[in-house]
Amino acid sequence: MKRRQWKPEEKLKIVMEGLRADCTVSELCNRHQITQTQYYQWRDKLLSDGSKVFAHGGVDKTEERLKSEVNKSLLQKS
Numbered sequence: 088m089k090r091r092q093w094k095p096e097e098k099l100k101i102v103m104e105g106l107r108a109d110c111t112v113s114e115l116c117n118r119h120q121i122t123q124t125q126y127y128q129w130r131d132k133l134l135s136d137g138s139k140v141f142a143h144g145g146v147d148k149t150e151e152r153l154k155s156e157v158n159k160s161l162l163q164k165s
Contacts, residue, residue, distance in 0.1 A: 091120075102130045103153065106160035133157075 105115050105126060116123050137157070140150055 098129045099133065099153075101126065102133050103156060105130060106157055108160060108163060 101115065101119050101121070104110075105112055110118075112123055112126055116126050134157070137154070141154075
């Protein structure tokens, strides 16, 4: 069986969907046909490496919106 190659944009979209908490992680993973382990690896990578996006100078509106969504989602879950 050939492994699926995910584009970075697709990974980000899936992780952001999970952070918004519109559904359970299990439902999200079933819908996208990924394992929960894969989802959590992508999420952890985004959260740990996300600050690198801001290290190269100015931030555009999309990046600001994504950071805001992540922070809002994390606050809602706690």
